[in-house]
Amino acid sequence: MHLDSNTQNTLLDQLSQIVSSEYLLTTTEALTPYECDGLSAYQRLPVAVVLPDNIEQVQKIVQACSNLKVPIVARGAGTGLSGGALPHEGGIILGLSRFNKILSIDTNNLTAVVQPGVRNLAITEAARPYGLYYAPDPSSQIACSIGGNVAENAGGVHCLKYGLTVQNIQQIKIVTINGTLLTLGSETFDTPGYDLLALMTGSEGMLGIIVEIVVKLLPKPHAVKVLMASFDKVEEAGNAVADIIAEGIIPAGLEMMDKPAIHAAEAFAKANYPLDAAAILLCELDGDEDQLEEQVIVVEKTLKKAKANNIVIATSAEEQAKLWAGRKSAFPAVGRLSPDYYCMDGTIPRKQIAHVLQKISEFSDHHGLLVANVFHAGDGNLHPLILYDANKEGELKTAERFGADILELCVEVGGTITGEHGVGHEKIDQMCVQFSPAELTQFFAVKSAFDPDSLLNPGKAIPTLHRCAELGAMHVHNGELPHPEIPRF
Amino acid sequence: MKIKDNDISTSLQQQVKSAINDKKSLCIQGGKSKLFFGNRFDAELLDLSQHTGIISYEPTELCITVRAGTKLSELEALLAENNQILPFEPPHYLFTDKDGTTHNTATIGGAIATGISGPRRAYTGSARDAILGVEIINGDGEIVSFGGQVMKNVAGYDLSRLMVRSQGTLGILLSVSIKLLPKPANDLTLSFDATQDQALAVFQALRVQQLPITASVWYNNTVSLRLSASELILKTSHTRLNTFLNDKFPALSSAKADNKSTSFWQEIRDHTHPFFTLTDKPVWRLSLPPATQSISQIDDAIAQKGDAPEPSQLIEWGGAQRWIHSRTPANIIHNLAQSHGGYASFFYNKGADDETFPALAPELFKIHQQLKRKMDPHGIFNPNKMYQGL
Amino acid sequence: MKTEFSPTFLNTPDGKLANEILRTCVHCGFCNATCPTYQLLGDENDGPRGRIYLIKQVLEDKPVTQATRTHLDRCLTCRNCETTCPSGVEYGKLIDIGRKVVEEKTTRGFKEKMTRKALLSLLPYQKRFTSTIKLGQIFKPLLPKILSKKIPKNIKAGNYPSSTHSRQMIILEGCVQPALSPDINAATARVLDRLGISLIRPKNAGCCGAVNQHLSDEEKALDFVKQNIDAWWEHIQNGAEAIIITASGCGAMVKDYAHLLRDDKDYADKAKKVTELCKDISEVISKEDLTPLQTQQRQTKNISWHPPCTLQHGQKINGVVEKILTDKGYNLLPVNDSHLCCGSAGTYSILQAEISQQLQANKIKHLTKHQPEMIVTGNIGCQTHLQEVSDVPVVHWIHLLDN
Numbered sequence A: 001m002h003l004d005s006n007t008q009n010t011l012l013d014q015l016s017q018i019v020s021s022e023y024l025l026t027t028t029e030a031l032t033p034y035e036c037d038g039l040s041a042y043q044r045l046p047v048a049v050v051l052p053d054n055i056e057q058v059q060k061i062v063q064a065c066s067n068l069k070v071p072i073v074a075r076g077a078g079t080g081l082s083g084g085a086l087p088h089e090g091g092i093i094l095g096l097s098r099f100n101k102i103l104s105i106d107t108n109n110l111t112a113v114v115q116p117g118v119r120n121l122a123i124t125e126a127a128r129p130y131g132l133y134y135a136p137d138p139s140s141q142i143a144c145s146i147g148g149n150v151a152e153n154a155g156g157v158h159c160l161k162y163g164l165t166v167q168n169i170q171q172i173k174i175v176t177i178n179g180t181l182l183t184l185g186s187e188t189f190d191t192p193g194y195d196l197l198a199l200m201t202g203s204e205g206m207l208g209i210i211v212e213i214v215v216k217l218l219p220k221p222h223a224v225k226v227l228m229a230s231f232d233k234v235e236e237a238g239n240a241v242a243d244i245i246a247e248g249i250i251p252a253g254l255e256m257m258d259k260p261a262i263h264a265a266e267a268f269a270k271a272n273y274p275l276d277a278a279a280i281l282l283c284e285l286d287g288d289e290d291q292l293e294e295q296v297i298v299v300e301k302t303l304k305k306a307k308a309n310n311i312v313i314a315t316s317a318e319e320q321a322k323l324w325a326g327r328k329s330a331f332p333a334v335g336r337l338s339p340d341y342y343c344m345d346g347t348i349p350r351k352q353i354a355h356v357l358q359k360i361s362e363f364s365d366h367h368g369l370l371v372a373n374v375f376h377a378g379d380g381n382l383h384p385l386i387l388y389d390a391n392k393e394g395e396l397k398t399a400e401r402f403g404a405d406i407l408e409l410c411v412e413v414g415g416t417i418t419g420e421h422g423v424g425h426e427k428i429d430q431m432c433v434q435f436s437p438a439e440l441t442q443f444f445a446v447k448s449a450f451d452p453d454s455l456l457n458p459g460k461a462i463p464t465l466h467r468c469a470e471l472g473a474m475h476v477h478n479g480e481l482p483h484p485e486i487p488r489f
Numbered sequence B: 001m002k003i004k005d006n007d008i009s010t011s012l013q014q015q016v017k018s019a020i021n022d023k024k025s026l027c028i029q030g031g032k033s034k035l036f037f038g039n040r041f042d043a044e045l046l047d048l049s050q051h052t053g054i055i056s057y058e059p060t061e062l063c064i065t066v067r068a069g070t071k072l073s074e075l076e077a078l079l080a081e082n083n084q085i086l087p088f089e090p091p092h093y094l095f096t097d098k099d100g101t102t103h104n105t106a107t108i109g110g111a112i113a114t115g116i117s118g119p120r121r122a123y124t125g126s127a128r129d130a131i132l133g134v135e136i137i138n139g140d141g142e143i144v145s146f147g148g149q150v151m152k153n154v155a156g157y158d159l160s161r162l163m164v165r166s167q168g169t170l171g172i173l174l175s176v177s178i179k180l181l182p183k184p185a186n187d188l189t190l191s192f193d194a195t196q197d198q199a200l201a202v203f204q205a206l207r208v209q210q211l212p213i214t215a216s217v218w219y220n221n222t223v224s225l226r227l228s229a230s231e232l233i234l235k236t237s238h239t240r241l242n243t244f245l246n247d248k249f250p251a252l253s254s255a256k257a258d259n260k261s262t263s264f265w266q267e268i269r270d271h272t273h274p275f276f277t278l279t280d281k282p283v284w285r286l287s288l289p290p291a292t293q294s295i296s297q298i299d300d301a302i303a304q305k306g307d308a309p310e311p312s313q314l315i316e317w318g319g320a321q322r323w324i325h326s327r328t329p330a331n332i333i334h335n336l337a338q339s340h341g342g343y344a345s346f347f348y349n350k351g352a353d354d355e356t357f358p359a360l361a362p363e364l365f366k367i368h369q370q371l372k373r374k375m376d377p378h379g380i381f382n383p384n385k386m387y388q389g390l
Numbered sequence C: 001m002k003t004e005f006s007p008t009f010l011n012t013p014d015g016k017l018a019n020e021i022l023r024t025c026v027h028c029g030f031c032n033a034t035c036p037t038y039q040l041l042g043d044e045n046d047g048p049r050g051r052i053y054l055i056k057q058v059l060e061d062k063p064v065t066q067a068t069r070t071h072l073d074r075c076l077t078c079r080n081c082e083t084t085c086p087s088g089v090e091y092g093k094l095i096d097i098g099r100k101v102v103e104e105k106t107t108r109g110f111k112e113k114m115t116r117k118a119l120l121s122l123l124p125y126q127k128r129f130t131s132t133i134k135l136g137q138i139f140k141p142l143l144p145k146i147l148s149k150k151i152p153k154n155i156k157a158g159n160y161p162s163s164t165h166s167r168q169m170i171i172l173e174g175c176v177q178p179a180l181s182p183d184i185n186a187a188t189a190r191v192l193d194r195l196g197i198s199l200i201r202p203k204n205a206g207c208c209g210a211v212n213q214h215l216s217d218e219e220k221a222l223d224f225v226k227q228n229i230d231a232w233w234e235h236i237q238n239g240a241e242a243i244i245i246t247a248s249g250c251g252a253m254v255k256d257y258a259h260l261l262r263d264d265k266d267y268a269d270k271a272k273k274v275t276e277l278c279k280d281i282s283e284v285i286s287k288e289d290l291t292p293l294q295t296q297q298r299q300t301k302n303i304s305w306h307p308p309c310t311l312q313h314g315q316k317i318n319g320v321v322e323k324i325l326t327d328k329g330y331n332l333l334p335v336n337d338s339h340l341c342c343g344s345a346g347t348y349s350i351l352q353a354e355i356s357q358q359l360q361a362n363k364i365k366h367l368t369k370h371q372p373e374m375i376v377t378g379n380i381g382c383q384t385h386l387q388e389v390s391d392v393p394v395v396h397w398i399h400l401l402d403n
């Protein structure tokens, strides 16, 4: 997997002619901070890190690598949670952090043209003076890059109503493996030809390097209300979610946290979360004042019926920001509970929430590791955080097994192994469970149409059939396990 | 609504396998309502219209999984019973028999494969936005699934969305899972007079207003807006719209409720409106950035003996979709649309050699060909339908 | 995050603390988002998450060169990352330890060493520094531009009130502030005098110790710290209510005394008391009834407020000065990116001139966007640094209450 020294020397020589020495890192010392992304359990050292700041440089870098058959792993802000930006030992990291400019904001068509390294939140901040914002808001929005968001099809607390990244971008420019610059999508509502924009979204840096993005902006809602409801039982909170949807209401955000998560988030954000509740639901409603009034009444009634024992309605922007601050920082805040956490990302049909949470707590007993649950309840996207200590022999392995159990359960109940964090390096084995050999072959076919030598982020996201066979993993179709009578968990 | 449960996937798969064997290509057909869309080509018919039924539907999951041959009209009736809708309001268009009678045969598979969306598109998203998962017969004759029934799913490449708009050139849709929306309690259509320039300015200003608008049209110097919400909200919204018009566009008269609403929006959606049916001129669709100013160079606004000129433009989607009658040569229309950051497609009254879509940039077309070759290695699915050579 | 320290290091107080801090970091990268140097340079090595990684490598005894040291030197110690970090990583403490170890393991070039030595032998000593500045002021026209820009105008202190009240507080005189802006503490004394509080100025107190602490000279820093504690102790026993600091940089340091001396059997308790009593001037003022300060009609109205990092991130005091000034009728103009460092950061502006000047330029652009009549701040470092490039006066906010 490593590069031979000849190729390496030629490569470094060529790269040094493209970017200045400051932006070409090659020593172990300087490369080590790049050895992992937001998932620090897996580390690898790349051959070099290159930090270009214009498209032409990217084209040249890609061409150089392509000629020498050197793998390229793109990296945005490195907040990914699936090891997507985990380096390849024989390849380079192409860092896009210096592409951090917002190129223009079109207040007539409600779009913004941005470079891929721009932080998600920076777009909203730049659009704010015009009364606009960028809707997808991953919890990592303060830090994650929009390029990384496109590569992962990132979601967020507002995606239930406003869609994921794929529904909120109109056009991207990519550099293909042979260095060609392509424009996909357009500034209109549709484009002739295949929807390659959608195909690129969520492709985890494996089909091309994203170098420019046109995002949609939305007018800021006139009014917003956030309701926080506390429950004595986790299952009651889970059921309340389906009840709200059944009322014909699509909240702007509908999030849930269980007790450990509430405690950790409260310690950081001081949001006045009820520390004695078994679970809380945060429900954001928005729209014009009249519509909002109607919805708040319905939601409040529904929550009460679902046995919420306390409902707080935050009206002022500050109170609302406080309530969300806790939720948005919940993952890292869990770092206060335990030195390490392992974040899962399965999505399940909403009606399965209570059942799956029950199962997770059984797994937790079985593996002897605690779990904090934080998730996008509205769209059934779970983020169980498995608490472990990497310094303790064997705990990471146990955490991984626990995680695998959760993901396979998600597939079993008709869901998926990843709702927004991507497969990356981490969930590659669970792909064998979710997809059949024919399906995986189809993915490889698409990959080879863009990248025949498999140089873009190789080894991620799609497992080889060989790997699946070795693993002996079973493909579960439409939630039907072969031989369902055999107890597995 | 009872929808016939009829799974013919095995026989469809059989037909694909023999086509591969016999090196024959297939013409995939649902309800025949969108045959005009794309190029003509010779191939063996593969008929999906009998592959019907609901595979799963649980209203609280806001998702339905349905066989591709299911008629749109039946599907929508079922959803209506549960107070839900397809967010992208797919046009049915109608299939016209040899003897001139029309049939509402459009299928959900056809709607997804062409990716054509209706009046609601500008407000609640397109077909591609709503798709959650697909089951297809691939180029090797295997049945494979991508995506799923849940709202968020990023496992593997997004081949479900790639299928939308690919017009059957990459695989045969067997079933699709679609995200649904709650059906608003009521619709109200409000109309007022405006020139094209005024209408575009109003659309522009409305983009940042937060009225529950779900459709917009400018035609024959009239703006029509459809609002969807509860009775009470519709009332206050009507007042708010008029206050807004009064403040920002004092030259315009206030908007009046229009009671022929349902049929009007259906005519717009299905192209049974006279604008589409009563012309023998080429009908073009321009997809443009919504704030694009009025495009008058290509109008064929012929004054008829002292009458007002025949309206030759119909604008939808707040300015983003514009229909035009024009005999202007195709290359001029394509260039014009491109110079405004959009593109044109040739919808009705085409000549035999006219292509529907504009040519793609060479590098981009190459990627299309590579992808097609990988997904459909035997070249059997709708060859040349979308583009010659694809 | 996983750590692999040698057992010997792990058993030292620094080792134990560093290990605890590193293990709270979950590598989420949020902190990079608000780090001024990461924003400018875009290299993970120049952001907090990368620096934490670099420090981890050093503490794990991995090979280290001047490259690591350069990345640590470039850190402003503004501690913006600490405010952003949801996991509670005490970066400020970690970088102190990291710098100390790196300093031992790497050697600096001769010129670099001399500059740092000169700063260490000059800045913390009020008398030496004052006379250097005086000389500088006289010879300013003759100095090279880069240096002459750094010599401030000669400022008169004004009267010091002579009355004594029963309420007494200690004030830290500091080292550079008396030379650069002697008027700040005088104004503070006048304001407090009208509120019925007298200030004690103990003779033997001196520099708070921050210069040495931040230039990895902890030993000398602790000497300063103990000297101050000794100088204050008598007054504390006599009932001084608080130790007032008018430079938030020093305040952050004094509030850290308890931590720095936690393992010192002679000083631990005293240091704890000192830290408890240590108050930024804004904390004191905000608790008093300010009616006695009702004064004549003011001319200045529109001002821009620059919250020093040592105030907002170091001491986590936010919105306090803003409230005092707004209540007094000032109009605080909106300032973008007010959470970011101005680039002064103690000796940083001398040692990392290029980055410092970029941050300075960005900061002044944001501060002057809405044409303020005046820029106010709460730290002498920021004040002189911003004044270098500002067309409008930059003053300590306490002056606005002193008229």
Ligand SMILES: Cc1cc2nc3c(=O)[nH]c(=O)nc-3n(C[C@H](O)[C@H](O)[C@@H](O)COP(=O)(O)OP(=O)(O)OC[C@H]3O[C@@H](n4cnc5c(N)ncnc54)[C@H](O)[C@@H]3O)c2cc1C
Residues within 6 Å of the ligand: C076, C077, C078, C122, C123, C136, C147, C149, C150, C151, C152, C174, C175, C176, C177, C180, C210, C211, C214, C247, C248, C249, C250, C310, C344, C345, C346, C347, C348, C349, C350, C379, C380, C381, C382, C384, C385
């Ligand atoms: C983050 C941080 C914050 C600090 N905050 C304070 C504080 O608020 N108050 C305080 O008293 N100490 C503070 N210190 C301690 C500080 O290092 C020293 O007290 C001293 O450097 C303060 O100078 P300064 O903050 O004004 O910064 P500097 O910018 O280093 O120095 C102040 C001014 O003096 C000029 N100057 C410095 N040295 C020379 C020289 N040799 N020749 C000519 N001109 C010179 C500089 O150009 C500048 O205009 C802080 C230290 C750190 C690391």
Ligand SMILES: Cc1cc2nc3c(=O)[nH]c(=O)nc-3n(C[C@H](O)[C@H](O)[C@H](O)COP(=O)(O)OP(=O)(O)OC[C@H]3O[C@@H](n4cnc5c(N)ncnc54)[C@H](O)[C@@H]3O)c2cc1C
Residues within 6 Å of the ligand: A037, A038, A073, A074, A075, A076, A077, A078, A079, A080, A081, A083, A084, A085, A096, A116, A137, A138, A139, A140, A143, A144, A145, A146, A147, A148, A149, A150, A151, A152, A153, A154, A155, A156, A157, A204, A205, A206, A208, A209, A210, A211, A331, A332, A420, A421, A457, C027, C028, C029
């Ligand atoms: C605390 C925390 C909370 C999070 N919450 C959410 C959440 O709510 N929702 C959510 O969706 N995600 C969440 N994430 C995950 C992560 O922030 C997202 O996946 C984000 O989109 C990654 O962006 P990045 O810039 O950090 O990308 P990176 O981690 O740098 O890269 C991610 C992947 O994208 C590829 N890539 C990056 N940039 C490009 C480019 N320009 N061109 C091509 N490929 C590229 C990389 O190769 C890699 O495969 C969270 C992460 C953390 C640490």
Ligand code: SF4
Residues within 6 Å of the ligand: C034, C035, C036, C037, C038, C047, C048, C051, C074, C075, C076, C077, C078, C079, C080, C081, C082, C091
């Ligand atoms: S202290 Fe400031 S400069 Fe240093 S790492 Fe933290 S944010 Fe960056």
Ligand code: SF4
Residues within 6 Å of the ligand: A332, A335, C024, C025, C026, C027, C028, C029, C030, C031, C032, C048, C049, C052, C084, C085, C086, C087, C088, C089
């Ligand atoms: S924000 Fe905190 S936990 Fe996250 S990487 Fe930075 S220091 Fe570590």
